[in-house]
Amino acid sequence: xxxxxxxxxxxxxxxxxxxxxxxxxxxxxxxxxxxxxxxxxxxxxxxxxxxxxxxxxxxxxxxxxxxxxxxxxxxxxxxxxxxxxxxxxxxxxxxxxxxxxxxxxxxxxxxxxxxxxxxxxxxxxxxxxxxxxxxxxxxxxxxxxxxxxxxxxxxxxxxxxxxxxxxxxxxxxxxxxxxxxxxxxxxxxxxxxxxxxxxxxxxxxxxxxxxxxxxxxxxxxxxxxxxxxxxxxxxxxxxxxxxxxxxxxxxxxxxxxxxxxxxxxxxxxx
Amino acid sequence: xxxxxxxxxxxxxxxxxxxxxxxxxxxxxxxxxxxxxxxxxxxxxxxxxxxxxxxxxxxxxxxxxxxxxxxxxxxxxxxxxxxxxxxxxxxxxxxxxxxxxxxxxxxxxxxxxxxxxxxxxxxxxxxxxxxxxxxxxxxxxxxxxxxxxxxxxxxxxxxxxxxx
Ligand SMILES: Cc1cc2nc3c(=O)[nH]c(=O)nc-3n(C[C@H](O)[C@H](O)[C@H](O)COP(=O)(O)OP(=O)(O)OC[C@H]3O[C@@H](n4cnc5c(N)ncnc54)[C@H](O)[C@@H]3O)c2cc1C
Ligand code: FES
Ligand code: FES
Numbered sequence: 246x247x248x249x250x251x252x253x254x255x256x257x258x259x260x261x262x263x264x265x266x267x268x269x270x271x272x273x274x275x276x277x278x279x280x281x282x283x284x285x286x287x288x289x290x291x292x293x294x295x296x297x298x299x300x301x302x303x304x305x306x307x308x309x310x311x312x313x314x315x316x317x318x319x320x321x322x323x324x325x326x327x328x329x330x331x332x333x334x335x336x337x338x339x340x341x342x343x344x345x346x347x348x349x350x351x352x353x354x355x356x357x358x359x360x361x362x363x364x365x366x367x368x369x370x371x372x373x374x375x376x377x378x379x380x381x382x383x384x385x386x387x388x389x390x391x392x393x394x395x396x397x398x399x400x401x402x403x404x405x406x407x408x409x410x411x412x413x414x415x416x417x418x419x420x421x422x423x424x425x426x427x428x429x430x431x432x433x434x435x436x437x438x439x440x441x442x443x444x445x446x447x448x449x450x451x452x453x454x455x456x457x458x459x460x461x462x463x464x465x466x467x468x469x470x471x472x473x474x475x476x477x478x479x480x481x482x483x484x485x486x487x488x489x490x491x492x493x494x495x496x497x498x499x500x501x502x503x504x505x506x507x508x509x510x511x512x513x514x515x
Numbered sequence: 516x517x518x519x520x521x522x523x524x525x526x527x528x529x530x531x532x533x534x535x536x537x538x539x540x541x542x543x544x545x546x547x548x549x550x551x552x553x554x555x556x557x558x559x560x561x562x563x564x565x566x567x568x569x570x571x572x573x574x575x576x577x578x579x580x581x582x583x584x585x586x587x588x589x590x591x592x593x594x595x596x597x598x599x600x601x602x603x604x605x606x607x608x609x610x611x612x613x614x615x616x617x618x619x620x621x622x623x624x625x626x627x628x629x630x631x632x633x634x635x636x637x638x639x640x641x642x643x644x645x646x647x648x649x650x651x652x653x654x655x656x657x658x659x660x661x662x663x664x665x666x667x668x669x670x671x672x673x674x675x676x677x678x679x
Contacts, residue, residue: 253533253579283575348645353569434644
């Protein structure tokens with residue numbers, strides 16, 4: 246499978262990428278790791294006429310501490326997030342989440358910013374950012390702005406970003422030593438979650454239980470009110486309307502959400 | 516569009532269409548046919564090569580994305596007529612049957628050992644998660660990678676494992 250023809254431009258800086266986005270409008274797509282965009286272009290589900298490659302921009306990559314936050318550049322690869330001692334110490338849930346994406350080859354190419362911008366509700370990192378209470382830093386022709394993870398995904402493959410905006414970094418509150426858990430239910434190697442649950446410090450996020458990563462607010466409220474883990478986890482599917490596919494129907498997904506939430510709240514990973 | 520890259524230690528410069536996939540560049544422009552196209556959907560790993568020393572699926576990388584980089588394919592592993600230790604271990608341990616997955620397996624294993632020279636059996640199995648084999652049942656592939664790990668540092672991880 247070969248993508249439809251397109252022009253390729255390698256951005257020389259974040260500012261250059263923004264200029265190119267403004268110049269080419271909705272004809273153009275940013276290319277980071279290419280591990281969501283290129284498969285879609287090969288299937289001709291995406292046919293951009295210009296690709297703006299930001300994948301090798303050092304200025305957008307890297308991991309640093311900024312006060313109470315950890316800041317991770319948008320083009321930081323999943324493998325580098327997973328292997329970072331800083332991330333493992335300050336936000337172990339995020340390092341674990343990055344290590345669950347696909348397989349080693351995919352993690353060598355895919356980027357944290359690409360995963361968030363792609364906004365697949367079954368993906369690992371959007372769920373992790375939701376659990377962690379992170380935020381996205383955007384740059385655009387009208388200057389920079391920040392969007393909370395809870396407000397970032399706007400549904401299947403849609404975000405709060407404008408077409409001429411660039412995700413430059415993600416920001417995560419440092420949570421060293423806080424109890425966390427992560428559950429990803431799959432039936433095949435290198436696959437997306439049929440249902441996923443991530444929890445840290447009383448926050449609970451669900452993957453593939455709707456059109457976007459969801460907070461399990463009923464569970465969070467029950468926990469805050471002193472409910473036991475199993476009583477709280479029993480509320481995990483409340484208010485959800487998960488989709489149905491070859492892997493699972495709605496009821497099965499809701500069952501998985503309850504079971505996996507209990508396991509995640511017990512601090513288990515899997 | 517012009518690309519300049521180093522493939523198996525040799526400098527290459529070619530004019531390519533931006534949509535040309537790295538695997539097609541390697542196979543059709545350079546005639547290096549070790550990397551196979553199995554699934555064409557980033558799943559099977561038959562097209563695995565090293566890009567900047569890291570394993571990648573070359574069916575999901577554009578040749579233009581490799582501009583300026585070092586690419587290594589299975590053809591580039593052997594030196595001076597001697598098989599690379601990972602290749603030799605695949606032969607010794609019968610880590611292949613039909614051989615279709617093998618170049619990708621060997622490159623994924625080479626990348627894995629460069630990141631983790633002393634993997635446990637579980638780490639080898641997880642490290643090869645992105646490579647499918649329809650013939651061997653994986654057992655001898657895992658043995659081969661463990662054997663290569665021993666050979667690479669001259670210690671014999673497999674012998675130690677067997678001795679336990
Ligand atoms: C076989 C396979 C299995 C996978 N399994 C999983 C899995 O288990 N879990 C999981 O979470 N993911 C999985 N993925 C997806 C993987 O995580 C991708 O790496 C990720 O979704 C996209 O990141 P990328 O850098 O490759 O983005 P690209 O493909 O380059 O871009 C994706 C989209 O985001 C836009 N974009 C990229 N960067 C920016 C930016 N900085 N600002 C604004 N827009 C931007 C692009 O224009 C494009 O629309 C899998 C992918 C494959 C091919
Ligand atoms: S052909 Fe590239 S992963 Fe299967
Ligand atoms: S040896 Fe035949 S697919 Fe692996």
